Amino acid sequence: MSTFDMGQQPPPIEAAPPRSYELILPPGWVRIPLRKGTKEALEKILFSHMGQVPEGIPRDDAMRFRLDMRRQLERQARAAKRNGGLDLYLPVLPRGGIFLMASFIVAELPIGQVHAAPPQAVITQLANEDVPGGTATKVDVAGAPALRRDYGSTLEEEKPSPSAKTVQQVALPTRRVDYVIPVPDDPGRWISINFSTPGDGDIDSEFTDVLVELFDAVVATFKWSYE
Template identity: 80%
Template sequence: MSTAGPDQSTPPVGAAVPGRYELVLPPGWVRIPLREGTKEALEQVLFSHMGRVPEGIPRDDAMRFRLDMRRQLEKQARAARRNGGLDLYLPVLPRGGIFLMASFIVAEMPIGRDHTVPPEAVIAQLADDDVPGGTAGTVDVAGAPALRRAYRCALDEEKRQGALPTRRIDYVIPVPDDPGRWISINFSTPGDGDVDSEFTDVLVELFDAVVGTFRWSDE
């Protein structure tokens, strides 16, 4: 089980605002905190969880592989933190001899703090926003309404040559008893290179199952 929490803002008087969340990770996935302890978490991932390198990489190149992975993870963590990220989740152990290309980020959501608008109205408005080639609708997360948005992202080849299209799933969740405060859980994967393949569908189902374990915690 992974536990983490958004930065604390001043709650309404008398309200018991959950300070942390919990979710159950699949085997081989780890949490990288983005607000503090990021460096230590990356060290643990690289030298504890990633003791094995993928098949086909010579033993002499193992350190170079880890250094390359560290640069990629640090770059990903910096980008996530700039976008309000709280925690980055990654698969770090190979499955069937390969490393999964997938990740998800839990982040503060800059929706605004208009306390007069009920969460259901905000979710309905977000669900009505255009999602090119995708879908959006209301779902239940931790016993309350939330938004689930699914879409495909075709990257601009002129700007990011060699990058693969990705399948993306976003959840937008209100923080209970703290009107106007929201978090998002954002999943992204190129799958096996085909965003519509059965393999990619399995990764999406795995992420949805993880979000199904999401709970708020007062501890």
């Protein structure tokens, strides 16, 4: 569960807005909070959740693998926080001897912060916008209207240069699915749930589709908490 507190007082309306949200995660996935407790969560993952390493990595290289994973997680967490992230979710245990390359971020959105518009109108406008190479559809999340976008994109990833001891940026094709969700009883506040994966290298493959279906199943468990 993540506390949905972004440093502002709830509006003076009769119905109180939610204070948090809840998701049911697949086995092997973890939550990294981005507003506070990030360092502690990363330490727990490094020493508790990453006791296994992919097949083919020698025992002597296990600690180096974990430290490399730690650096990657830190980079992902910093990037997600810069983009308004509340929480970062990703798999940290191998399945079938391999680690899944996938993650999703729950973030706040600036929609309607200056002039709040009816959620239905905003969702309709977003659904009508062109999504290059993808689709935008109206869906229900937690019993209320929301938006789902599914499209291809590119992800900039650091890779060692084969000819020198330097790091270069490599653009990887990724499959992205975004949900845009209004916060109930709190005009002008929205969150997004943003999923990305390179899949097996083919963003339209059956394997990649399975990962997208897994993410959609997670979003189907989303609910608001008022405690």
